[in-house]
Amino acid sequence: MSAPEVAPRLAATRPGPRQRRPRYAAAPSKTMRRIILSITAVLFLVPIASMIEFSLRSGQTGAHGFEHYTAIFTAGAAGTYDVLFQGIANSIAICLVTVVIVLVLLLPTMILVEVKYPKLRGVLEFVCIIPITIPSIVLVVGFIPVYSVVADIFGSQPWTLGFAVGIIVLPYAYRPIASNLAAIEVVTLSEAARALGAGWLQVLWRVILPNLRPGILSACFITIAVVLGEYTIASFLSQNTFQTALVLVQHTDPYVAVIFAVFALIFAFILLLVIGRLGALGRGRPHA
């Protein structure tokens, strides 16, 4: 934030045609930045490009073609990849459950704590950060007995994984909402609205939630990304999700697994890019 402010001030104090700026700021020179970032970009694009090349291979001959892509539709219609499509459908169901958990359990609690119990903010933050510090694989050891009870209540349905994944998602969902809450003055806003005669529901619906929209959207998107990428819990609780299906399909048809993986990576990238832009808009507003 602070570094870019230097340049214009400097330019103003030294008028004249395109002088070479004395460089004292922490930032690297343009050339240096380009070199580092290009090397990084190449190194990180190689595996992605390899995936694309791999998915275009025609058997072991060395020729390339789109037959693995068309196979998704032809063999897919014959039911070869049903496990994968079912896995994607299950993952979407889990996404929905998880987003509902974030919106119905986490969000109201965060608002309530912010408005009424600010002293509990630290506790809530601590609770929401814990899942980062406990490895999923450790939680899984405990989820197995818990889920034998859950299965008794709801049946062994894939969507029930949403309860477990909701925990994994907490740290990611908490952060954007919390920073959004910190940026708007919820207490002042709600007091103002109350003073003007609004009821609590009106305050929530017409004042607080619209102001939290960027944070809530970010939380939902990152939730979706994390749920679609979740593998550990699903594999141990023996549910078929997108990731576990990918691993299954990979053994029989690595090409199709790679194709879906590329698309999933690109999808998640776009989803998070949208979050980034939302965040940038949200940042711009309070200062403007």
Next chain:
Amino acid sequence: MTSTVVAAVTPAEKASGAEVSTPRRRSVSWLGLVPFGAYVALFLAVPAVLAIASGFFDGEGAFTLANFAAFSNPTILQNFFASIWISALTAVLGAVLGAIICFALLGTRPDRMLRSTVDSASSVLAQFGGVMLAFAFIATIGAQGVLTKWLVSIGLTANVFNNFNGSGPLLYQVPGLVIPYLYFQIPLMVLTFMPAMEGLKSTWAEANATLGGTRLTYWRRIGMPVLAPAFFGSLILLFANAFSSYATAAALISQGGIVPLAIRQQLTSETIVGVANVAGVLALGMVVVMIVLMTAYSALQRRASRWRR
């Protein structure tokens, strides 16, 4: 504790003439915390306690410490050792390389496309990768990977990728995990270290220049000392991240080798060691390591935030 908060709301309550309902409302708002509390208790506290406690019970449910004999088992010890060196190596490499990328990004505007792209690519790789990252490296340096085939085509028929240590493709062995792990460690470093980098105040650079310092002096005397706690904090986070990571390794290696994979072996077969609930013991071992790491992390975070006001 609640009285101060309620007092702030009182004028509004009086305005609407609802004084009588205040006590009732207070109790109702407390109830608002219950659903989330219950959810966290059922799906976070209970599993966490069960996971750790299961290590203290034998097959019949009686309390025992005998399960800890697992820690004298050479295979288990080897798994812990492998987990720790892989996490340490990828954390150090990831932290250094990630810090260099953060340095390159200094002075770029956070709301521009470059930063948005770097941020979202980093989040995808750091938080979403897992299994798909494993596939990417199967396609790159696996037995039929692009780089492997290229090395073969230029004459290196037995190269580091397809025959490492005389026991098959590098990618399917524990040391081979280093390469895919770096692909989520470096992005995680960028995500966690960039805010600290951006916290460097331009006034410090100006002061340094005014006092006749060069950019080298700036980095050696100001930049690095100020960033050191944040750097080591991120380093610890990276270590913890690699240590607890499971999906990438699970998609690449079918046996044991690192602790999460040993837990998988225990949960699916119970064969390594002759005691019950080894998974719980291993989980406890992991939690102990994580607690040590997170204590160090929060201490470093406190030091790091000193300069970020």
